[in-house]
Amino acid sequence: MINEKNPLHGITLANMLDSLVAQYGWEEMGARINIRCFNQDPSIKSSLKFLRKTPWARDKVEQLYLKSKRQ
Template sequence: MHGITLEAMVNDLVAFFGWQELGRRISIRCFTSEPSVSSSLKFLRKTPWAREKVESLYLFVQRERRRQGL
């Protein structure tokens, strides 16, 4: 991801979906059990497969926004 931090991605996804929907779309405990940006970032930085899921969902949301002109 060029120029986009993991923190920016998480914040954007939380703003777009909310924690509950984000946890439903990416089933990891840091999004479902007492979620916070800080705890999520710690987990995602240590867990490549989870980070890839977040990056993939972020790219999907960005493509949909462009497609819809948002």
């Protein structure tokens, strides 16, 4: 269930990535969000490390996640 005030409440970044990888796969995610951790030797661990340090990239992942849940 998506909370209207904060739709990401209670959803961890790891859960978002797991869901997105299951839905799109790494190749499609890399095409949608062009960042190295999705395009070169992708893994959940390396992506989490990068996204936790990079607010603009995390924002793009969060927006993709929200968009994927609306479909």
